[in-house]
Every structure is written in C-alpha cells, then in structure tokens.
Amino acid sequence: MADPTALLLREQYNNPVQQRESSTFGMWIFIMTEVMLFGGLFLAFTVYRMKFPESFIVGSGDMSITLGAINTAVLIGSSFTMALAVFSAETGNRRMLSIFLLATMFLGLVFLGIKFTEYYQHYQEHRAPGIWFDYRGPNPGQVEMFFLLYFLMTGLHAVHMFVGEGILTAMLIRNRAGSFSAEYHTPVELTGLYWHFVDIIWVFLFAIFYVEGLHLHKL
Amino acid sequence: MTPAVEVPVERNYLDAETGIKSWLLTLDHKRIGLLYVASVTVLFFIGGFFALLMRLQLLEPYGWLVGPQIYNKLFTMHGIIMVWFFLIPSIPNTLGNFFIPMMIGAKDVAFPKLNLLSWYIFNLAAFVALYSMIRGGVDTGWTFYTPFSTGFSTTYVSTAALGVFISGFSSILTGLNFIVTIHRMRAPGLTWFRLPLFIWSHYATSIILVLATPVLAITLLMVMVERIFRVGIYDPALGGDPVLFQHMFWFYSHPAVYIMVLPAMAVISELVPTFSRKPLFGYKFVAFASIAIAAIGFLVWGHHMFVAGQSMYSALAFSFLSYLVAVPSAIKVFNWSATMYKGSISWDTPMLYAIGFIGLFTVGGMTGLFLAALGIDVHVTDTYFVIAHFHYIMVGGTVMGYLGGMHYFWPKITGKLYWEPLAKLSALIVFLGFNLTFFPQFILGYMGMPRRYAAYAPEFHMLNVLSTAGASILGVGYVLPLLYLTWSWRYGKPAGPNPWRATGLEWQTPSPPPRENFEETPVVTRGPYDFGGLREELRLG
Amino acid sequence: MAQPAVSRKTYAYTFGGLLALTALTTLLGFIDMGPMNVVVAVGIAAVKASLIAAFFMHALYEGKLVRVALAGGVIWFLILVSLTITDYIGRRWS
Structure with missing residues (x-):
C-alpha cells in the first residue's frame, strides 16, 4: 500500500484507463445493488403507507422538522465538500483534498449526532417500536409500523454513514501517505460516489418521513 | 491467433507456488475457482445426506426413522444448504471463476481481491448456517415463510437467516466482478458477438445476482429484526402483511432459479457444438435468449403465490408472464437440438451429461407450464408434483450441467484425463437414478401427496419405495465422479492442451494453464465455434 | 492530465439548488394538499436526487x-x- 507506483496499475489490467473505468463501473454496479437493498424497504414503506394512510401522517407529525431540515442541509453540505474533495484530487491538490475530506467527515458526524439526538427523543416519547412503544391514540399498531419503518430505514442509512466515515478516514490516511495524485485518485472518486449515493437515500427518507405530516404541526 | 502448440510449461498455476498459504491467500481466479469446488462439494454432500435421510424416512408410510419435528428440520436444512450453498454458487463460482477470464483472453478477473473475499464470505456464511444446524436446526422450510418463521417457530431461524444473508454478499461480489470483467477485460478483437455463449449466459446470471440478491438480504434482515426485537413487519397480529414477505422473497427467489439454471445452459452451449463438431445453431438467438430469461425472469415471481391470497388480477398477469419466460428457454432447447442435427456427434462423457440435461430440462420446463396455469396450479400446489418439477430443473438441469462441465473442463483444470468408461457408466447411473427418484414424484403429486410431511397415506407406498430406490442409485452416481476425478488428478494420463479439439481461447493455452493464462494477450480474429478455422490451424500447426 | 470533470462553479450551483429545493419542500409541506402532499414531496426528492447524481456523481459526464x-x-x-x-x-x- 505504501508504494504509490504499485497502485498505479495492477497486474490484471493492460493500461490505467482500463483500470480506472473498471473501478468506476464496478462502483456504479455496487450502487445499483444498494438501490435494490433500500428498494426493499421503500417497497415495505409504500405498501404500509397505502394501507394505513392516516396513521402514517399522524406518525410523521411527531417528527421534528427543525432537526430534520437542518440535518438535510448538513448532509447536502457534506456532499458539496465531498465533491470539492474530488475536485482537489483531480487537480492534484493534496492539501485541499485533506481539508475537504476532514470537512466531509465533520459534517457527517454532525449529521449522526443530530440523528441520534432525534432517536433519543423518540425513545423518551415512547415512539421506539417493540417493548418501548406506547401510544394512546387510535390504531397504535399502525403508528408503531410507521416508527418501525422509520427506525429501520434511517438506521440502515446511519449504518451506511458510519461505513462512509470509515472509508473517509482510510482516504485521509492514504492521502497523507502520498498515495494520490492528479494521475491516480480513483479511490477518492469512488468514495465520493458512495457518499453522494448515501445522500440521495437521505433525500428520499426526508421526504417520506418528515415532510408528509408537516401540515399537522402547530406553528 | 497463435496455433495450439504444446509448449512444456514448467510453472503452471498449480505448481507456481506451493503450500497451504499460497492457496488461502491466492488472488488467482483459477485457484479461487478450485477453492470454491472444494467448498461446494463438501456442502453438496452435507445437503445430500439430509436428502438421503428424508428418503429413508419415507420408505414406510408412517415413517420409521425420525419424528415429524426432526423431519421438518431435515427438509429445511436440505433446502437451505442445496439452494444457497450449492446451486447458486455451483457453476458460476467454480467453472465461471475459472473460465470467464480465460475465455475472454484476460489475465484475471477485474477485482481479484474481491474475488478471494467473496470465497471467505461464502465460507463464513456456510459456517453460520451449519452452526444453526448443529445447535438444533431450523423447521420453517427453506422459504422462511412468515408468520411462522417470525412469530411461532422456536428453532434457530435468525441464525440460519443470517447465514443466508451473509452468503448474499458473496453472490453480489461475484456477480459484480463478472459484469465488470466481461465488459472491460476482453482481449483485442473479441467483440460481443464473438464471445462464447458461456460468457453470455454468465453475464445474464450476474445481472440477476446483483439485482435480486439485495432484496433477499433486506427481506431476511427484516425477518431477523422482527424475531429479535419482537416487532411486527410481517406479523398480521401487529398489522403487518405476511404476503408482503412472499412478494419480496420471490422477487429474489424466482430469478434465483435462473441464477441456478443459466450457468448450466452456459455449459451446455459449450458442450453441444464441441461434441457435434458444428457451430451453435442461431448463435444470436441463444445469446439474447439468455438476456431475455434474465429480464423476464424478474416479472413472474407471483406464480409462487397463486394460492397465497394475492389478487385475482395479479395472478392472471403473473400466469401470462410465466408462459412468456418459457419462450427463450424453448429457443435454447430447439437450437441445441438443431446444432446436433446432422452433426458428427461423439459420445464422450460431457456430451452424455449435455443430452441428459436437454431431456430433463425439457421435462422440468414443460411441467413448469402446468404450474403456470392457474387451474392446474391450485390442484398441485404444495404437492410432490412441485417437488418433482423443480428437481428436474435444479438437479436434472443444474447438477447435470455442473457434472458435464466438470468432466469437460477437467483436462484443462488438472491437465489430466479421467478414465472414460467409468465416467460414462456413472453418467448413465446418474441419469437412471435421477429419473427413478423424481419421476414417481410427479405421479405422487398428481395423486395428491402433499410435500413436507413426515408420513403419508398407504396408497402412496409403492411409488415412494421406487423413489427411495432411485435416490440410492443417484447417490452412487454422485460419489463415483468424486472418486475417479480425484484419482485421475494424480494418476490420470496427460491431457494435452486441447483434448476435445474445442475452439475457445481457453483451449489455446497449455493444460494446466500458466498463472497469467496466456503467454501473451491473444488477439481474436474470428467468431466462436469456428471448427473449420480450427481444423485449418491444426493442419497448418 | 485531463481537466476535472465538473467545475467548482457547477458544484456550487448544484449545492445552492439542493438547499433551495429543501427549503421549498419544507415550506410546501406545511400546506395541506391532501394526497398531493406525498406526491409533491417525493417529486421534489426525485429532482434533488437527479441533481446529485448528474453533477456530484458525474452521471451526466459518464x-x-x-x-x-x-x-x-x-x-x-x-x-x-x-x-x-x-x-x-x-x-x-x-
């Protein structure tokens, strides 16, 4: 890993272009599998949203729109810094690459911090599903289904965020070891693809969990 | 293309490095293929052992060997092991891994480290699944149907589901690797329509692997969450919908049938031209039929749910679409037959398996049409008719294809020839044993014997005895190749680079191949199955 | 060395557009539009996702x-x- 020239071309490839295109294409196929992974959960959400429309809007009304909207902005910001990190890598600016990777990691951690604050609030309000759930209104089972899907989907998203933080750390270490240059920075690009994809998932989660019940909020 | 000359290679991939570490840390796709052969062979015999116990139990109408509780666990573990730990990886991860890079003239797959990782993940998954078995087994059936699996079963459902969940990552990595390899690593001049059909079929398989497997992963994850946290995603008592589980499960598991059978078709498409000495009839039709099977295969899952309470309108649509998927399959069968027509057929062992495959797959496919018909399906749902049908596809199709491919490629893999008369005999034993085992089950199912019961009414006795007798013959047919193939690795006669006078790039390199497959990157100037061109070259060479 | 696929200016515009759409979807959410609420919310999310894929992920340039x-x-x-x-x-x- 330490020798940067060894990273330029691995033995199974004929030339660097082939290597770069293979890696990028592989990452896109991986993203395709992630679409299907989250797709199963979005399917479950759609089915139950159709079955219990009222209860799902009631559940959505319990979300904190302030925290949710701030978190969306934070995550979009982290995607922006990630895009700039890729730009720095493309221009061979290693110092700026490190700075933008750190900024992305920081914003990602802010997101996770806010997310877990929300989880804790839901737990205190007895909205965590299972033995912790307690809801006195009509159709508690249906509202619990909303929160179950909420915890599952945002939870799986959070797991992806943690994985992303790990990858960013690895990129940071490799950049400091001098592995990347204007000629070779494919891993940074792939990290960017992953990070932006996780952002896309959140954009949809925000729409279906937070925005739907907004009109029930008392302003 | 360089003519096939016999170059004495001292450093083939088997001798290049030695020692256990050189195998466990290898990045060579050929060695990883062999590692998979070892893993799936062990798992095949474990799964087969469960089948043997089931057939023994059913020798007597009221059972005699085990109680119903244990019997439930037997068929569940048989299904889980055979589906996810033998059939899914059987051909792609062994022969596919070994021969895809060779057939496209590449040095290796696109991501060798992911390839090795995928083998370790597979073994971890198998270990977890076997652990659930040692702890006491699972009794839900391989399908993990809810609400029984989530709310009622007291067996190790979560552990077994975890094993299958982990194995999914191995599938995804393999599929991803193959797609990128086939797109990006082809030798100069090897255009899409010069690819062997082995590659086309594996390409279609890989598409299913990456698109379907994630849905299974999330479905089983939700089963685990439901059991562990006692919440109700699928549980009707908590407002959940068990039919949703079936939708998601079969969105994976129906295409998974094509993950199993497309690679077998890949093998057959190589065997039939080679042993008929003719180019494959209608090459482009067969190539696109593979892609069509992969695509349409995703639209038919509802035919597993005709009696599960899905809407009548969906059932009609799914029934129609299920007929549609028979079209590309039939195209393949017709084209294989047309290839053999007026060919100079040689009856070598791989060809025996290929012909066996075509016959058995046709029976399996045609009975599949019975099941796609709404009226007949209601009559035979959950009977032995269904069991016989899918065993004709999976055992008569995939396992025959696997064995045929193993015999065909064995000289290339090991550089040795096996003893042909014994191999022919065991191919015959497999064919006879298979039919004796599963044909009576069609009749049993039609007469109404339900699946998954440890006992049955006395009038089914005779056919069950026949089936068990067939199973014991089939067992012999499976153990024999294990013995003589292993024996030939050590004591067999040297095979030479191209014992079958086949046309693919993989036969243009010594047997066993060198570590980097080809001494120099081959340049392809002609289409596949060009036996005329090969004859010229052999004459000139 | 080739030029970077996407300029910093494009990234900045994309970022601005995404923030604006987030604000828009939040504001529209406060209006009760019956069953149209979810359609609007998911529709705007799809636009945002397309922006991210096209520019941040370079899908437009691939x-x-x-x-x-x-x-x-x-x-x-x-x-x-x-x-x-x-x-x-x-x-x-x-």
Whole structure:
C-alpha cells in the first residue's frame, strides 16, 4: 500500500484507463445493488403507507422538522465538500483534498449526532417500536409500523454513514501517505460516489418521513 | 491467433507456488475457482445426506426413522444448504471463476481481491448456517415463510437467516466482478458477438445476482429484526402483511432459479457444438435468449403465490408472464437440438451429461407450464408434483450441467484425463437414478401427496419405495465422479492442451494453464465455434 | 492530465439548488394538499436526487455504460414496487 507506483496499475489490467473505468463501473454496479437493498424497504414503506394512510401522517407529525431540515442541509453540505474533495484530487491538490475530506467527515458526524439526538427523543416519547412503544391514540399498531419503518430505514442509512466515515478516514490516511495524485485518485472518486449515493437515500427518507405530516404541526 | 502448440510449461498455476498459504491467500481466479469446488462439494454432500435421510424416512408410510419435528428440520436444512450453498454458487463460482477470464483472453478477473473475499464470505456464511444446524436446526422450510418463521417457530431461524444473508454478499461480489470483467477485460478483437455463449449466459446470471440478491438480504434482515426485537413487519397480529414477505422473497427467489439454471445452459452451449463438431445453431438467438430469461425472469415471481391470497388480477398477469419466460428457454432447447442435427456427434462423457440435461430440462420446463396455469396450479400446489418439477430443473438441469462441465473442463483444470468408461457408466447411473427418484414424484403429486410431511397415506407406498430406490442409485452416481476425478488428478494420463479439439481461447493455452493464462494477450480474429478455422490451424500447426 | 470533470462553479450551483429545493419542500409541506402532499414531496426528492447524481456523481459526464447501470437500478426498483403494488390495488377490487 505504501508504494504509490504499485497502485498505479495492477497486474490484471493492460493500461490505467482500463483500470480506472473498471473501478468506476464496478462502483456504479455496487450502487445499483444498494438501490435494490433500500428498494426493499421503500417497497415495505409504500405498501404500509397505502394501507394505513392516516396513521402514517399522524406518525410523521411527531417528527421534528427543525432537526430534520437542518440535518438535510448538513448532509447536502457534506456532499458539496465531498465533491470539492474530488475536485482537489483531480487537480492534484493534496492539501485541499485533506481539508475537504476532514470537512466531509465533520459534517457527517454532525449529521449522526443530530440523528441520534432525534432517536433519543423518540425513545423518551415512547415512539421506539417493540417493548418501548406506547401510544394512546387510535390504531397504535399502525403508528408503531410507521416508527418501525422509520427506525429501520434511517438506521440502515446511519449504518451506511458510519461505513462512509470509515472509508473517509482510510482516504485521509492514504492521502497523507502520498498515495494520490492528479494521475491516480480513483479511490477518492469512488468514495465520493458512495457518499453522494448515501445522500440521495437521505433525500428520499426526508421526504417520506418528515415532510408528509408537516401540515399537522402547530406553528 | 497463435496455433495450439504444446509448449512444456514448467510453472503452471498449480505448481507456481506451493503450500497451504499460497492457496488461502491466492488472488488467482483459477485457484479461487478450485477453492470454491472444494467448498461446494463438501456442502453438496452435507445437503445430500439430509436428502438421503428424508428418503429413508419415507420408505414406510408412517415413517420409521425420525419424528415429524426432526423431519421438518431435515427438509429445511436440505433446502437451505442445496439452494444457497450449492446451486447458486455451483457453476458460476467454480467453472465461471475459472473460465470467464480465460475465455475472454484476460489475465484475471477485474477485482481479484474481491474475488478471494467473496470465497471467505461464502465460507463464513456456510459456517453460520451449519452452526444453526448443529445447535438444533431450523423447521420453517427453506422459504422462511412468515408468520411462522417470525412469530411461532422456536428453532434457530435468525441464525440460519443470517447465514443466508451473509452468503448474499458473496453472490453480489461475484456477480459484480463478472459484469465488470466481461465488459472491460476482453482481449483485442473479441467483440460481443464473438464471445462464447458461456460468457453470455454468465453475464445474464450476474445481472440477476446483483439485482435480486439485495432484496433477499433486506427481506431476511427484516425477518431477523422482527424475531429479535419482537416487532411486527410481517406479523398480521401487529398489522403487518405476511404476503408482503412472499412478494419480496420471490422477487429474489424466482430469478434465483435462473441464477441456478443459466450457468448450466452456459455449459451446455459449450458442450453441444464441441461434441457435434458444428457451430451453435442461431448463435444470436441463444445469446439474447439468455438476456431475455434474465429480464423476464424478474416479472413472474407471483406464480409462487397463486394460492397465497394475492389478487385475482395479479395472478392472471403473473400466469401470462410465466408462459412468456418459457419462450427463450424453448429457443435454447430447439437450437441445441438443431446444432446436433446432422452433426458428427461423439459420445464422450460431457456430451452424455449435455443430452441428459436437454431431456430433463425439457421435462422440468414443460411441467413448469402446468404450474403456470392457474387451474392446474391450485390442484398441485404444495404437492410432490412441485417437488418433482423443480428437481428436474435444479438437479436434472443444474447438477447435470455442473457434472458435464466438470468432466469437460477437467483436462484443462488438472491437465489430466479421467478414465472414460467409468465416467460414462456413472453418467448413465446418474441419469437412471435421477429419473427413478423424481419421476414417481410427479405421479405422487398428481395423486395428491402433499410435500413436507413426515408420513403419508398407504396408497402412496409403492411409488415412494421406487423413489427411495432411485435416490440410492443417484447417490452412487454422485460419489463415483468424486472418486475417479480425484484419482485421475494424480494418476490420470496427460491431457494435452486441447483434448476435445474445442475452439475457445481457453483451449489455446497449455493444460494446466500458466498463472497469467496466456503467454501473451491473444488477439481474436474470428467468431466462436469456428471448427473449420480450427481444423485449418491444426493442419497448418 | 485531463481537466476535472465538473467545475467548482457547477458544484456550487448544484449545492445552492439542493438547499433551495429543501427549503421549498419544507415550506410546501406545511400546506395541506391532501394526497398531493406525498406526491409533491417525493417529486421534489426525485429532482434533488437527479441533481446529485448528474453533477456530484458525474452521471451526466459518464459513458453509456454507467448510465445503463443507473437506469437498470431505477427500473428494477420500479418493477419491484409496481408489480407488488398492483397486487394490493387489485385486492381492493375483488
């Protein structure tokens, strides 16, 4: 890993272009599998949203729109810094690459911090599903289904965020070891693809969990 | 293309490095293929052992060997092991891994480290699944149907589901690797329509692997969450919908049938031209039929749910679409037959398996049409008719294809020839044993014997005895190749680079191949199955 | 060395557009539009996702193959949802 020239071309490839295109294409196929992974959960959400429309809007009304909207902005910001990190890598600016990777990691951690604050609030309000759930209104089972899907989907998203933080750390270490240059920075690009994809998932989660019940909020 | 000359290679991939570490840390796709052969062979015999116990139990109408509780666990573990730990990886991860890079003239797959990782993940998954078995087994059936699996079963459902969940990552990595390899690593001049059909079929398989497997992963994850946290995603008592589980499960598991059978078709498409000495009839039709099977295969899952309470309108649509998927399959069968027509057929062992495959797959496919018909399906749902049908596809199709491919490629893999008369005999034993085992089950199912019961009414006795007798013959047919193939690795006669006078790039390199497959990157100037061109070259060479 | 695929200016515009759309969807959410609320919310989310994919992920600048992979993922997700949902809708009819 330490020798940067060894990273330029691995033995199974004929030339660097082939290597770069293979890696990028592989990452896109991986993203395709992630679409299907989250797709199963979005399917479950759609089915139950159709079955219990009222209860799902009631559940959505319990979300904190302030925290949710701030978190969306934070995550979009982290995607922006990630895009700039890729730009720095493309221009061979290693110092700026490190700075933008750190900024992305920081914003990602802010997101996770806010997310877990929300989880804790839901737990205190007895909205965590299972033995912790307690809801006195009509159709508690249906509202619990909303929160179950909420915890599952945002939870799986959070797991992806943690994985992303790990990858960013690895990129940071490799950049400091001098592995990347204007000629070779494919891993940074792939990290960017992953990070932006996780952002896309959140954009949809925000729409279906937070925005739907907004009109029930008392302003 | 360089003519096939016999170059004495001292450093083939088997001798290049030695020692256990050189195998466990290898990045060579050929060695990883062999590692998979070892893993799936062990798992095949474990799964087969469960089948043997089931057939023994059913020798007597009221059972005699085990109680119903244990019997439930037997068929569940048989299904889980055979589906996810033998059939899914059987051909792609062994022969596919070994021969895809060779057939496209590449040095290796696109991501060798992911390839090795995928083998370790597979073994971890198998270990977890076997652990659930040692702890006491699972009794839900391989399908993990809810609400029984989530709310009622007291067996190790979560552990077994975890094993299958982990194995999914191995599938995804393999599929991803193959797609990128086939797109990006082809030798100069090897255009899409010069690819062997082995590659086309594996390409279609890989598409299913990456698109379907994630849905299974999330479905089983939700089963685990439901059991562990006692919440109700699928549980009707908590407002959940068990039919949703079936939708998601079969969105994976129906295409998974094509993950199993497309690679077998890949093998057959190589065997039939080679042993008929003719180019494959209608090459482009067969190539696109593979892609069509992969695509349409995703639209038919509802035919597993005709009696599960899905809407009548969906059932009609799914029934129609299920007929549609028979079209590309039939195209393949017709084209294989047309290839053999007026060919100079040689009856070598791989060809025996290929012909066996075509016959058995046709029976399996045609009975599949019975099941796609709404009226007949209601009559035979959950009977032995269904069991016989899918065993004709999976055992008569995939396992025959696997064995045929193993015999065909064995000289290339090991550089040795096996003893042909014994191999022919065991191919015959497999064919006879298979039919004796599963044909009576069609009749049993039609007469109404339900699946998954440890006992049955006395009038089914005779056919069950026949089936068990067939199973014991089939067992012999499976153990024999294990013995003589292993024996030939050590004591067999040297095979030479191209014992079958086949046309693919993989036969243009010594047997066993060198570590980097080809001494120099081959340049392809002609289409596949060009036996005329090969004859010229052999004459000139 | 080739030029970077996307300029910093484009990234900045994309970022601004995404923030604006987030604000828009939040504001529209406060209006009770009946069943249209979810349609609007998911529609705006789809626009945001397209922006991220096109510019941040360079999908707009990639070759045919990557676009096919992206389209494949989306189409297969839609197959999964639409064929399942038609069953649920059909059950209400019978």
